[in-house]
Amino acid sequence: MNMMPMKLSAVRLYSSLSSNKKYYDVIIAGGGMVGCAMASKLSQEPSMCGASILLLEGGLKKDYALDTKKNSPNRSYSNRVSAVSKSSVQLLQSVGAWQIIEDIKGCNAVKEMRIWNSGGGQSGGANNVLTFNNDNDLAYIVENDNILGALYKQIHDDPNITVHYDSRVNQCNLPETPSEMATVKVANAETTYETSLLIGSDGYGSKVRSAINDQQYVSWEYGQRAIVATLNIQSDEDDIYKGHVAWQKFAQLGPIALLPLDNQICSLVWTTSIEEAQRLINLNDNEFIQALNDVLSEEKELNKSSMLLADDVVRMVTTVLSKFSQSNNNNELHKVVKSVPPIITGVTENSRGSFPLGFGHACQYVGQRVALVGDAAHRIHPLAGQGVNLGFNDVIELSDQLNKSLLTGADIGDLNALLNYETAAQRRNVPIMLGVDGIQKLYGSSNNFIPPAIMTLIRNVGIAFCQSASSMKKALSDKASGLPV
């Protein structure tokens, strides 16, 4: 009497296995930096031992040629780089990718960050440079291709992970109840994949995100584009941090960041208006260098009397603040702040590119048998270099929660574990995202409502205040490095 239903279920199990659906325990949609890190991190969790992971990458298989980069005297750099924070380095270390990057000397430590502001005043902005230097390295500048190359190397060596290239996720069906599986279809292919957990890391136009029920995606465009390029620079020879300084200038149209790749070479991320970006892209190399040097050293708006007033106020505040901080900041006073911006001497041919900037945040990171990580869940302005680090933090959090719940016998797609991930990830991401968005609003755009003098005043006082308050600086740079504050 009791055996009959058992047989029935066996038949059902058999029929579901024999249909043309292929089953994987976890499917990761999107093989970018975050998707790859997710795959290799998950497969290393003790609880995922023997589980099958499928990584669906939309692009074709790429040869990252890690070995050839090693020790070449005239190495060329790609124009897409990331500032990798310390917690992200820990993640890459745990999956064995960081060692590969270090072997090919593919990372450069940032030891100091110097941030200054347009309209710095007569002082040439010398008083208004905000410097961050921790005892440890602040971040590492790594080419995206190096991170991807190292991660793919680890993934290809991993027997649990299957990678399908040229497989953009086209359609995904998420179940209503946990008793069913999620199914995924890719473009140009017949097979349907079935999975216990679908992880969406398919970028800001995520297909997986839009498949989640009741999804609300908050987003806006900044009306700005970022120009990237690889630059040759000439910086101060006496600088103790030579080759390890990241520069950021908040210019009138948006922040410009120079991320050091080595002693002479920097990667540029220049945020500006869409029209200006178009113009800059079309300039020839020499004109482009000229334009960039102009913006880095410009003090055009000095003529206005209101600006001069604002500048005076800032200088006063700075004096007062530096007196306050004198007692506890003796060490820092001995260091002369080098405010001289680096001089750009060249740009690598064909390294210029541009991309649009926007803000986006998914209210639901998870659903029945689905979770979003990285840009699929949140997209931010690159001014703080936090985009990929937020994504890597999602990876750490999600694999941690899954590991915990799997060890107590839960299903891989268990909603309770996913909800725990959502809570933890949002608690970390939302403040950073709002902070970055706030800085963008304050420094990045020409605001028509507030007179420029007052804006400049607020900006400069802000910078002066941060510069003298060492505890605040420490908190900010710790936050940026992604470690628990």
Place this chain on the structure above:
Amino acid sequence: MNFITKKRNISNSINVFRFITQDFAKDTINPNEVEHHSNLKDIWWKSNGPLNALHSFNPLRISFIINGLLNMKKIETKNIGTRQSLKNIKILDVGCGGGVLTEALSRLDSNVTGIDPSKELISIAIDHSVILRNKNIKYLNESIEEHMKLNVEAYDAIVTSEVLEHISNKYSFLTSCVECLKPGGSLFITTPNRTFCSWLSVVKIGEQLNFIPKGTHQWEKFICPHELQSILEMNCQCDTIAINGLTYNPFTNRWCWTDSTDISYALHAVKGK
């Protein structure tokens, strides 16, 4: 002193009860209870439903079972801290219902059997077990008394979670359970306490606010930890290893361990050799 007399009184009264019910083994099952739980069959596996508390209870009760077996040195060293932690352990889940706990146990590679008197619940459990893929799970629609006849001293561990409060004749139920246990095997029980606290939180507030399906619990049938302990010690030759208090927060849908057993508790007992 007071405690001991109380204990003795209870075991005496239970002994009397035993004489009356001895020949009616089926009596541990109450048809109304079975019917009530069978009616829940459609919502059993719905997350965010009224049975959500049962689903979110899994991490705690599983870790209680794992830790208990670890203490008794039943878990192979190489499997500690992996997804195979219950490998080669034969477990009986008495009153498995739709199989929420049974499936979790089977995912940890144990050799698990779930029994439940409700035909409907066993059939949804069997239907749902399809998602397990190649795991060792067996469901039977029978009572513990029926099961006991063919499975004397067959199991390494017996789990009866959130079941005891629905059983009329706890004495017969527990002796039958222990009968199926190998000497030195472990018995894991979770059940609400019979206190004012549990009456208020489980029966009144929980069921009124729909955290628990209405009419699930009769407070009179709840059992206190010391009563349970004395039945196990005096009549089943089982030593109680641990009694841990449990609470549930319906707003965060989380269970946690506490010092107080006032609301609910988990008990681990071991059968003498």
